Amino acid sequence: MQRGLLRTLDFLLVEWLELGSLLQRPRFADHSVETCGELLAMASQLAEEVFEPANRVSDTEEPRIGPDGGVVLPAATHRAWEAFRSAGIAGAGHDHADGGLQLPRTVDMAVRAVLSAAGPNLVPMLLTEGNAALLAEHGSPAQRRAFAVPQVEGRWTGTMALSESQAGSSLADVATRAVPDGTGSADDPLGPRYRITGDKMWISGAEHPLTDNIVHLVLAKVPDDDGTVPTGTGALSLFVVPKVRVGPDGELGERNGVHLVGLNHKLGMRGIPNTALSFDAAVGHLVGAPGQGLAQMFHMMNAARAEIGLLAAALGYAGFAVSLDYARTRRQGRPRGVRDGEQVPLVAHTDVVRMLLAQKSYAEGALALALYVGRLLDDQRTGDDGARARAATLLEVLTPVLKSWPSEWCLEGNSLAIQVLGGAGYTRDFPVEQFWRDQRLNMIHEGTHGIQAMDLLGRKVRLRDGACLRELGAVLSATATRARSAGLGEWAADLERSWGDVLSATDAVWRDDDASAALANATPYLQAFGHVVLAWVHLDLAVAAAGSDHPEAGGRTAAAAYFFAYELPRVAAWLAPVAAGELLCRDLDPALL
Amino acid sequence: MQRGLLRTLDFLLVEWLELGSLLQRPRFADHSVETCGELLAMASQLAEEVFEPANRVSDTEEPRIGPDGGVVLPAATHRAWEAFRSAGIAGAGHDHADGGLQLPRTVDMAVRAVLSAAGPNLVPMLLTEGNAALLAEHGSPAQRRAFAVPQVEGRWTGTMALSESQAGSSLADVATRAVPDGTGSADDPLGPRYRITGDKMWISGAEHPLTDNIVHLVLAKVPDDDGTVPTGTGALSLFVVPKVRVGPDGELGERNGVHLVGLNHKLGMRGIPNTALSFDAAVGHLVGAPGQGLAQMFHMMNAARAEIGLLAAALGYAGFAVSLDYARTRRQGRPRGVRDGEQVPLVAHTDVVRMLLAQKSYAEGALALALYVGRLLDDQRTGDDGARARAATLLEVLTPVLKSWPSEWCLEGNSLAIQVLGGAGYTRDFPVEQFWRDQRLNMIHEGTHGIQAMDLLGRKVRLRDGACLRELGAVLSATATRARSAGLGEWAADLERSWGDVLSATDAVWRDDDASAALANATPYLQAFGHVVLAWVHLDLAVAAAGSDHPEAGGRTAAAAYFFAYELPRVAAWLAPVAAGELLCRDLDPALL
Ligand SMILES: Cc1cc2nc3c(=O)[nH]c(=O)nc-3n(C[C@H](O)[C@H](O)[C@H](O)COP(=O)(O)OP(=O)(O)OC[C@H]3O[C@@H](n4cnc5c(N)ncnc54)[C@H](O)[C@@H]3O)c2cc1C
């Protein structure tokens, strides 16, 4: 699998996203296209040798609570973590000053794609990286030194502790309380010191034996003077709460009041312990200003949403690669009309090619979108003023797409991988069933599909009077123009038509400015929007391929051809109820269900 | 779950399929609408008390090979089987003379739906019933007595042993051999006696401790005089091969040469042992004429395909029921714009209603289609000449739809059930994840989706110069006419338009009579065709509901409204590449994948 993936990534990074020119920027002075390629090759070897063999084990030997109350993980996971840590890439995108490599995000994400395709269950770094990045952005210098640096160096890991049993989609209902820790607490060198009390649910990686410490970023509310916990998200503040307390110079102190209550037993992604966690007057330090909790947490949530899109793409790729391999070797049946002679490989059957092309277009399209978002993150950090503003606007609208589209369509792709293997795909002798189970999470965590849809249609497309749509529309138009020059005018026209349909549906939906009606079909809108964005990705890739003799070029055109012929027509089906303002689901008497 | 299901079944059977008039036929003289209702209520109690609690256990305590080489199943499965057996409904549709109840197939299928919704893993009867039915149709009177009757009575179970490792989709490649068992073997009272040798793969229920004997129906080939095994499906013959040999009066003799080689470890449907089986000069008796194996086996395969559609529908229903229940009790969030006060039940959110309505339309639509097929099977057996011919023609074309549509869309439904539960749906604390895993099998066994598609577009729509399409078209038209009278003219028009699109696509595809081009998009064709058939089902149900005060009537209209607004528009998307004669997947150089 890794060989094909490296080739695809090379095309995406170098030919498509112009890594060479990105690396001219001062922040990336240490890196060249060659050293990035070497880094990817190293990650790929790590993936193949350590992550891939450990991935199944992490599924069958689920995390469990050991006699000492800690979490027990299989030896293979320990080995994978150790290998990852000592590769020095845990915080590869972070500042040199914090122990990072100042690698572009684009390349950092490509490295993660390589690792995730081999061992999605073994990448607790997902949250760690975002945790450190949030602290680098919003933490005080002391917090950054004490809590972010050890994560960048791979010595500790991090979590995001938002959800509670009664507060999943509705973070306004978080009930965890934070009270100032007595006199002098406001002047704690690590930030105002509070005592945190409450029960969190679903927290990933909140307990494991891999590192000495775990950094929890916790949403909690400071009670009013009369002791009641205020309602709403405006009352949320953010606290950094280490598992083991940390002295002013970063030395480990005593165990903090954070307790593992239990482990959740999941359908997939079993390698990462998922916990019910209780905070019992745990010491925490306020990050940023009180009441800014959710706004700051969005820094991490947006990063996590992008990471989930990337993970989903990588998992989709893994299924594609395994099923392609199988289809090339398994012999079954003969071409239509032929009755005798040897059976042919599955890949000789048209319907099998269809299932492989679909997977290819889902996985590689999703991967491209994720890296494009990575490129925007780089622009946001290192571009000129215009590029920064443009990147910020595009990120607003592309984040819900990247969170949702790969998680829906690479799930479909993983299902097709099973289907290509036939009966064998339904057994645990092949990894495709695990990919499918693992993938199923991605539509749920970090804001469900439905929540992403409301974010897109309820907020993002309306921001600054439609600025996101204008910016994205400009990107699409530019591609269409270049596509026409490259002889791809038919696809350009299809793309423009679909985008036009999305724009009219957006207008129609908001005409009366009635949110409950407008958002009644937010999910089909998200689906349509996502497919149009991916059509753009495929077209833009095909344009890049048209002028290229890269070995990937032919595959790019094939994936685009599939997407335009088989996928883009779906947009009209999703937009039908959106454009019609269908209110069936809003107005139905639930007793009729 | 059972209460809602019984209510739905009552509507389908009594109001829609006119069970009352069916029961007037002489074969069903013992039954009335009331006794059928009582039978369903009994089955429902059995389902709730015995099947439902055992279903999870059958998943977590997977079948294993015990010290004596037999298969070990959990105690709960033994209890479920015993309860099922003693309920006397194992072969409820069979003749009184064979120990059956002469229940209409329609009702028999409703009973199985009730049991399957509660315990899909506990229903080894699926193949048993079809095995007995094949023998009743094609076996000699002695074979029927010796092998079918004990299955109808629930004393033994049966299998279908077609597949081999190298012969899954391609049954032409079956290599199991059958040679006459010496002199006098042709005159064996149980049918010409052969010795069967070969290795079968994927055989469900081929070894278990629930009954004294297991009846295998085996496809094998009689070698040519020079000892070579002929190629092709025309060489397949059918043999009945009991696990334990049977004397002329049905008494059990010695163990036959059938050996369990191993168990397959599956993603789901773990309750039913799935085996690799070897036949080592096992004694078998020829059923029917040599070379008629596949034709006869199609009797069982068609029955099994219908059963799979029914099982898929039942599983879809199970997910719907669990998630509806959850959505009514789980509180999360508030209506848009409301910031304070109690959280509301999930079912108050429009997007959750969308997910529930989708599931409802998939599961109940699939259930209705399955029972409609049951009704056709009843007509085929007990109708007048015209009804028989019509039923036979409709069954040809509806069998691949019933096999494929529920398995695809109730899988989507089961995924939505997970989604409605959010994080909870991803845990093993709720049954929805198991439903989803169990369901995934249904697109694979008994002919994959791709094979069903080629059967539909390559064979069924072309039979007798399009007779199936004409017959089905007539049914659709009749519904459209009644729909117009019932004030449902808009849906009638939508249905007719979509059906017209399917017909033109069919014509376009076969214009050049080039099979490899025509079948290049067989799967999207199958998908489009299936959605149109289901639109018809929903419209026909809505027509029946329009004139009814049955408590189900409102739900029928809601499901139809959902289907016409959100689902039927997909048809155009699938037909786009079909009608365009897209050959991308046929002509692609596989090196580009
Ligand atoms: C394996 C796993 C790992 C996780 N990791 C973390 C983690 O590390 N940190 C963390 O903080 N959380 C984590 N989560 C929690 C995750 O973010 C929540 O599960 C998710 O936000 C959904 O919340 P919920 O489970 O309470 O579902 P609910 O909020 O109850 O939602 C159930 C369903 O109702 C829908 N719904 C809810 N409200 C509305 C509404 N207003 N309008 C329309 N539809 C609505 C949802 O879309 C969903 O389909 C994890 C969850 C899982 C399963």
Ligand SMILES: Cc1cc2nc3c(=O)[nH]c(=O)nc-3n(C[C@H](O)[C@H](O)[C@H](O)COP(=O)(O)OP(=O)(O)OC[C@H]3O[C@@H](n4cnc5c(N)ncnc54)[C@H](O)[C@@H]3O)c2cc1C
């Ligand atoms: C749990 C389980 C239970 C089963 N129970 C039974 C049983 O009781 N009895 C029994 O006899 N069998 C049983 N089967 C076998 C089942 O019918 C086969 O798995 C199925 O027919 C597919 O065959 P295969 O697995 O060899 O896949 P393959 O035939 O190798 O197919 C792999 C993929 O290639 C596609 N493909 C293959 N040939 C073509 C072609 N010519 N054109 C286009 N596409 C093609 C298929 O659609 C599929 O997607 C069972 C299987 C499973 C998994």
